[in-house]
Amino acid sequence: GQNIDQPTEMTATEGAIVQINCTYQTSGFNGLFWYQQHAGEAPTFLSYNVLDGLEEKGRFSSFLSRSKGYSYLLLKELQMKDSASYLCAVMDTGGFKTIFGAGTRLFVKA
Amino acid sequence: GAVVSQHPSRVICKSGTSVKIECRSLDFQATTMFWYRQFPKKSLMLMATSNEGSKATYEQGVEKDKFLINHASLTLSTLTVTSAHPEDSSFYICSARTLRDTQYFGPGTRLTVL
Numbered sequence: 001g002q003n004i005d006q007p008t009e010m011t012a013t014e015g016a017i018v019q020i021n022c023t024y025q026t027s028g029f030n031g032l033f034w035y036q037q038h039a040g041e042a043p044t045f046l047s048y049n050v051l052d053g054l055e056e057k058g059r060f061s062s063f064l065s066r067s068k069g070y071s072y073l074l075l076k077e078l079q080m081k082d083s084a085s086y087l088c089a090v091m092d093t094g095g096f097k098t099i100f101g102a103g104t105r106l107f108v109k110a
Numbered sequence: 111g112a113v114v115s116q117h118p119s120r121v122i123c124k125s126g127t128s129v130k131i132e133c134r135s136l137d138f139q140a141t142t143m144f145w146y147r148q149f150p151k152k153s154l155m156l157m158a159t160s161n162e163g164s165k166a167t168y169e170q171g172v173e174k175d176k177f178l179i180n181h182a183s184l185t186l187s188t189l190t191v192t193s194a195h196p197e198d199s200s201f202y203i204c205s206a207r208t209l210r211d212t213q214y215f216g217p218g219t220r221l222t223v224l
Binding site: 030031033035040041042043044045048087091096097098099100101102103 | 116142144152153154156159201203205207210211212213214215216217218220
């Protein structure tokens, strides 16, 4: 079956670093996405990994290990505005369907 | 990044009426668009995959006669909720796939059925 797991909630302090983990088991794999979603808004694209390794983009980095079915999103120098849900999503090989995890709600405190 | 618009952003309608939601890719052509619904504090649930010029592919449990999808052009897909009921109240979000396979989301439409 298709399964994507990520922690439900995390809390971190402003200025700190936080790592949000995601594990997946899907029938096919054509890339992994991370999206940020603020309450009441649509998701916004953060990153896309299709090969193993680390992709860095400013304060955000995303890592993928296909053999382990594992990814993480790393947020550095946390800001209050980073408080949001972070969605891990895997694109299937057939039909380009993307399967979403339930999301991790990140709370950044002062 | 690519821009996807959705209209309307909010709609309130009476039970039994139909509501049409438009999804447009503004600066790219999208052969594939997706329609999701999201309940409060829940993740996105894929409803259907919309391909330009062909019939939409619906996920299991989604009534195709209730949620009509039309992908008339490479930049426009519409979702019509027919004979809406209060349980159809939800946040409906579309996304469009770029040539690089990244999905960009529209801002969403909050539907409230009275």
